[in-house]
Amino acid sequence: MTSTGESCSYTYEEYKETADWLLTHAKQRPKVAIICGSGLGGLADLLVEKTVFPYAEIPHFPQSTVEGHDGQLVFGELNGKLCVCMQGRFHFYEGHSIAKVTYPVRVFYLLGVDTLIVTNAAGGLNPKFNVGDIMLIRDHINLPGFAGINPLCGQNDDRFGSRFPCMSDAYDRDLLRLAQETAQEQGCAAFLQQGVYCMLAGPMYETVAECRALRILGAEAVGMSTVPEVVLARHCGLRVLGFSLITNKVVTDYESTERVSHNEVLETTRMRTKDLQKLVSNLLSKL
Ligand SMILES: O=P(O)(O)O[C@H]1O[C@H](CO)[C@@H](O)[C@H]1O
Numbered sequence: 590m591t592s593t594g595e596s597c598s599y600t601y602e603e604y605k606e607t608a609d610w611l612l613t614h615a616k617q618r619p620k621v622a623i624i625c626g627s628g629l630g631g632l633a634d635l636l637v638e639k640t641v642f643p644y645a646e647i648p649h650f651p652q653s654t655v656e657g658h659d660g661q662l663v664f665g666e667l668n669g670k671l672c673v674c675m676q677g678r679f680h681f682y683e684g685h686s687i688a689k690v691t692y693p694v695r696v697f698y699l700l701g702v703d704t705l706i707v708t709n710a711a712g713g714l715n716p717k718f719n720v721g722d723i724m725l726i727r728d729h730i731n732l733p734g735f736a737g738i739n740p741l742c743g744q745n746d747d748r749f750g751s752r753f754p755c756m757s758d759a760y761d762r763d764l765l766r767l768a769q770e771t772a773q774e775q776g777c778a779a780f781l782q783q784g785v786y787c788m789l790a791g792p793m794y795e796t797v798a799e800c801r802a803l804r805i806l807g808a809e810a811v812g813m814s815t816v817p818e819v820v821l822a823r824h825c826g827l828r829v830l831g832f833s834l835i836t837n838k839v840v841t842d843y844e845s846t847e848r849v850s851h852n853e854v855l856e857t858t859r860m861r862t863k864d865l866q867k868l869v870s871n872l873l874s875k876l
Pocket residue numbers: 625626627628655678680708709710711791812813814815850851854
């Protein structure tokens with residue numbers, strides 16, 4: 590890893606060393622990678638024939654520091670599909686560089702993964718959304734990217750992807766359709782939404798004025814993750830499907846007495862995690 594001032598990047602060889610270590614130690618060769626959001630790591634517990642690697646044991650792997658993110662990589666089978674699950678993701682606000690936050694994505698690519706499923710906990714900006722809704726991510730707004738915090742900044746490595754990747758197709762339309770169909774079949778269409786996720790660096794939640802501004806920008810859910818991983822996944826050609834669990838409604842009114850907290854966020858994930866797990870698991874059987 591090289592680090593100059595605020596920027597930091599990994600070499601191709603470092604990603605390769607991690608991938609080769611995992612290929613040596615794991616029996617499975619997954620095609621699907623799943624990143625579990627805050628309080629949503631239970632999905633990885635459903636895998637069978639598991640091989641579990643605490644992040645601390647994996648060469649070059651970063652460490653999780655946030656409650657609700659366990660910090661282990663789980664290989665196994667879910668509903669007939671070989672998967673690798675990140676039980677705990679990395680966030681920029683934890684002090685990780687953006688290269689660290691996204692490190693696992695290139696490792697997944699080198700493992701032979703072709704599809705990335707991302708999940709997160711997010712605040713609902715769209716007034717039609719309810720707490721407990723599952724929002725399929727149709728698109729995102731990379732707000733830190735507007736300010737130059739982007740995992741693709743720096744020298745491009747053509748072995749991963751091109752200098753100027755397209756992002757107008759960031760979220761795979763076929764996978765979105767499949768997720769909708771699956772939700773209909775399992776009877777959870779009533780709380781399924783679709784919308785635009787906006788990433789802010791965090792770790793503070795938003796002010797009233799910020800929430801109002803985000804709505805004007807077209808954001809429908811807000812969180813502190815996901816976008817960097819998706820950008821890097823698209824750079825190396827992975828198909829992406831994303832789910833935001835709406836854990837709270839953002840405050841857009843100065844008279845409101847509601848105060849969001851991470852406890853509230855984790856409580857909502859507990860209420861809806863089984864539905865989300867079922868949705869991902871049912872969908873996997875169709876891939
Ligand atoms: O995006 P995930 O990791 O699911 O978690 C979301 O919830 C946490 C805040 O409660 C932040 O980490 C935010 O990004």
